[in-house]
Amino acid sequence: MRMKTVRVGILGFGTVGAGVVEGLRRNGARIAERTGLNLEVGGIADLDLETDRGVEVDRALLTADAASLVDDPGIDVVAELIGGEGAARELTLRALKAGKPVVTANKALLAEHGKEIFDAVERAEAGLYFEAAVGGGIPILRALCGGLVGERVERMYGILNGTCNYILSRMESDRLSFEHVLAEAQRAGYAEAEPGLDVDGFDTAHKAVILAALAYGAPLPMDGIRVRGIRGIASGEIEYAAELGYRIKLLAIVRQRENGIELRVEPALVPRQHPLASVGGVFNAVAVEGDLTGETMYYGRGAGRYPTASAVIGDLVQAAGDRAAGAAPRPRISSSRSLDLLPAGDAPLRCYLRLALIDRPGVLAKVAEVLGAHGISIASVLQKERREGEYAPVIVLTHKARESRYEAAVEAIRSLEVVGEDIVRLAIEDFDD
Amino acid sequence: MRMKTVRVGILGFGTVGAGVVEGLRRNGARIAERTGLNLEVGGIADLDLETDRGVEVDRALLTADAASLVDDPGIDVVAELIGGEGAARELTLRALKAGKPVVTANKALLAEHGKEIFDAVERAEAGLYFEAAVGGGIPILRALCGGLVGERVERMYGILNGTCNYILSRMESDRLSFEHVLAEAQRAGYAEAEPGLDVDGFDTAHKAVILAALAYGAPLPMDGIRVRGIRGIASGEIEYAAELGYRIKLLAIVRQRENGIELRVEPALVPRQHPLASVGGVFNAVAVEGDLTGETMYYGRGAGRYPTASAVIGDLVQAAGDRAAGAAPRPRISSSRSLDLLPAGDAPLRCYLRLALIDRPGVLAKVAEVLGAHGISIASVLQKERREGEYAPVIVLTHKARESRYEAAVEAIRSLEVVGEDIVRLAIEDFDD
Known part of the structure; x- marks a missing residue:
């Protein structure tokens, strides 16, 4: 096999950047033997050139001038591992403009600036590779673009944030x-000091937008997407859900509906026997339902130095191979196409409602009446022993109804005198329709 | 995007062939829009041109002369969906020799004739694509060649046969x-009238050999692989395993050991909390452990018309794209490299032993003594109430020992007067070392 050397410019020498350098050092020879591609680190740009990253590196490769590294004619492929939407955005656009393929792990950039970025990709005819942006080391984007390219994707469910x-x-x-687990995770360094991006669901939403863009071929706008995080989840909810045969997971839900694409991020009840329910700890998973194969699922570590570095290296090999062959990556995301997003509130769904009811005859009937008046019918009710004061927790599982109806119904229920203020509503995903 | 038409010659108009024709009819326009590749059925060869396959097809495309279809200069890519090792082998070699990429779902061909086939691929510089040969609609081979190409694969565990x-x-x-379930499955058409290929583990072994070839870059010989099927599994075993916190699965186990590659197929006890244990019914799954990402898992339908057709279509897109770009697929399987297979019996493993012991003091001590003399130590013992006659079932779980030691130890135990003839030995896979 003729060996081809491809020189990589690494932008950002943080956790992932150092992981890529170390991964190439460990497995570079193996990769070359397998693929005929010799990936060589041609330069590493970072503002901080002093901190020891714990990996061996020739200091002559380090530079603080990222733009010059991108422009260097000796650099064939750029790996953008800076993160954020500032320098990362400018350098990505700069590289694409220069006709250099870019590998990136930057989900926020792709989700928040998708139109601009994919427009630049189309004009540049250079590839953008971003497996590392979703699901860390799980090759889910390749599955969507490659093995499943013959499928019409009906729906996807993702557990996409390891912290949550x-x-x-x-x-x-x-x-x-x-609060207890979050504080503990922050002390151990598993959760950020500012955990909002994770626990409020926005990181999951960024990844969901990227999955949808690949499944449907066009970027989606972040606004208009219903995003709920896990801050409001009480441990009692988790126990009640368990009693009912469910587990609560923060899900990204992407669905092709007749009138547009449904995209929401929210904590939802998942049946315990569904494979997604058994995804524990920091693991991520994506279930994809296509019209030909039905359900497939992809599972693994969604973050961390080496899982993310592995995805970046896989993309570097692909970018290098495409470049060596003069091939553009397929399929593409077309920035000129636009997808209709189903308006938030239009999706039909089952819900879990936890109410606090005064323990008196006829009270549940009142609640059922209000739900019925909003077109929501009850599937089952679990009444618990009274826990505190005069209210007893009652859990109602509903049949399908449009989400907007729940909002109105919950308001109406809240105004009943026999109901406590604290009403919890969570989606139920049964995967059966 | 410039559209490129690629004409596909389909060899074999059976279940999968008809699925590919129907899948392209349904989703061809979508695929063209996404990839710029217009996959056109240029001809369909089958000996039986009369049977209605339930899909619309222009009769002018049908031919009984497969070799001429392969030779037809209007055919760009060949899909070999005949199966078996006769005509399928000849036509595959013929197409490769003519420089035409071949997409195949034929695991037996690849596993039994790997050296010859991959040798032809290397000489031809035309690609061979075989995602459909393992795990049906699950894009596991692409994961190994693509997203995980930067990893050193430490081990793989596969549930690869839906029937089992x-x-x-x-x-x-x-x-x-x-026997009851097999007979039922045969009546319903889920299992073959000649079920040996499935239930005796050979289909699983074929797929395991292909997974190993992709992970390690060279074909492995089928002989020298330890293959056990599920015929010997009694329902009692399944119950005892459950009591001990395990489920029995027919596993393909591929492991990079210091002295070579361990490859065995056998029914094994899997901890109930491991994701593989929750893979039920006809579903397949493969867990891959790499040095960078750790464990990833891939799950879906491993067989059937449309799941397999989906994998074939994904490969047709890839083959067409590679051909359009003049690129050879990477990474390759090198037929000139050879991999060392760990001799059967050398793998260290934990075992489940079910013995029938006379219910008398000191009997278990005798068994322990024999095991100890063979270097096998006991991790736990479960003694059951006597079920029949004078023997009581006793289950012994062992610590790790080389497999060959178990064979000798079981022989020695069998010759003890206090032990019944019927001794069951199953591997335990804990995934924790």
């Missing part, structure tokens, strides 16, 4: 509160 | 015997 899944798993296994 | 997994799942859920 870890928190929910610990809350269940050790019966702890959200 | 269905039988084991039904045996557990409905407490039925192997």
Whole structure:
């Protein structure tokens, strides 16, 4: 096999950048033997050139001038591992403009600036590779673009944020509160000091937008997407859900509906026997339902130095191979196409409602009447022993109804005198329609 | 995007062939829009041109002369969907020799004639694509060649035969015997009249050999691989395993050991909390452990008209794209390299032993003594109430020992007067070392 050397410019020498350098050092010879591509680190740009990243590196490769590294004619492929939407955006556009393929792990950039970025990709005829942006080391984007390219994707369900899944798993296994587990995770460095991007669901939403773009061939706008996080989840909810045969997971839900694409991020009840329910701890998983194969599922570590570096290296090999062959990557995301997003509130769904009812005859009937008046019918009711004061927790599982109806119904129920203020509503995903 | 038409010659108009024709009819326009590749059926060869396959097809495309279809200069890519090792082998070699890429679902051909086939691929510089040969609609081969190409694959565990997994799942859920479920599955058409290829583990072994070839870059010989099927599994075993926290699955196990590659197919005890244990019914799954990402898992339908057709179509897109770009597929399987297979019996493993012991003091000590003399130590013992006659079932779980030691130890135990003839030995896979 004729060997081809491809020189990689690495932008950002943080956790992932150092992981890529170390991964190439360890497995570069193996990759060359397998693929005929010799991936060589041609330069590493970072503002901080002093901190020891714990990996061996020739200091002559380091530079603080990222733009010059991108422009260097000796650099064939650029790996953008800076993150954020500032320098990362400018350098990505700069590289594409220069006709250089870019590998990136930057989900926020792709989700928030998708139109601009994919427009630049189309004009540049250079490839953009971003397996590392979703699901860390799980090759889910390749599955969508490659093995499943012959499928019409009907729906996707993703557990896409390891921090949230870890928190929910610990809350269940050790019966702890959200606040307790979060504080602990922050002390251990598993959760950010500013955890909002994770626990409020936005990181999951970024990844969901990227999955949808690949499945449907066009970028989606972030606004208009219903995003709920896990801050409001009480450990009691997790216990009630368990009693009913469910587990609570923060899900990204992407569905091809008749009138557009449904895309929402929210904590939802998943049947315990569904494979997604058994995804625990920091693991991620994506279930894809296509019209030909039905359900396939992809599972693994969604973050971390080496899982993310592995995805970046896989993309570097692909980018290098495409470049060596003069091939553009397929399929593409077309920035000129636009997808209709189903308006938030239009999706039909089953819900879990936890109410606090005064323990008196006829009270449940009143609630059922209000739900019925909003077109929501009850599938089952679980009434618990009274826990505190005069209110007893009652859990109502509903049949399908449009989400907007629940909002109105919950408002109306809240105004009943026999109901406590605290009403919890969570989606139920049964995967059966 | 410039559209490129690629004409496909389909060899074999059976279940999968008809599925590919129907899949392209349904989703061809979508694929063209996404990839710029217009996949056109240029001809369909089958000996039987009369049977209605339930799909619309222009009769002018049908021919009984497969060799001429392969030779037809209007055919760009060949899909070999005949199966078996006769005509399929000849036509595949013929197409490769003519420089035409071949897409195939034929695991037996690849596993039994790997050296010859991959040698032809290397000489031809035309690609061979075989995602459909393993795991049906699950894009596991692309994961190994693509997203995970930067990893050193430490081990793989596969549930690769839907028939076996269905039988084991039904045996557990409905407490039925192997024979009962098999007969039922045969009547319903889920199992072949000649079920040996499936239930004796050879289909699983074929797929395991292909997975190993992709992970390690060279074909492996089928002989020298330890293959055990599920015929010997009694429903009692499934119950005892459950009591001990395990489920029995027919596993393909591929491991990079210091002295070579361990490859075995056998029914094994899997901890119930491991994701592989929850793979039920006809579903397949492969867990891959790499040095960078750790464990990833891939799950879906491993067989059937449309799942297999989906994999074939994905490969047709890839083959067409590679051909359009003049690129050879990477990475390759090198027929000139050879891999060392760990001799059967050398793998260290934990075992489940079910013995029938006379219910008398000191008997278990004798068994322990024999095991100890063979270097096998006991991890735990479960003694059951006597079920029949004078023997009581006793289950012994062992610590790790080389497999060959178990064979000698079981022989020695069998010769003890206090032990019944019927000794069951199954591997335990804990995934924790």
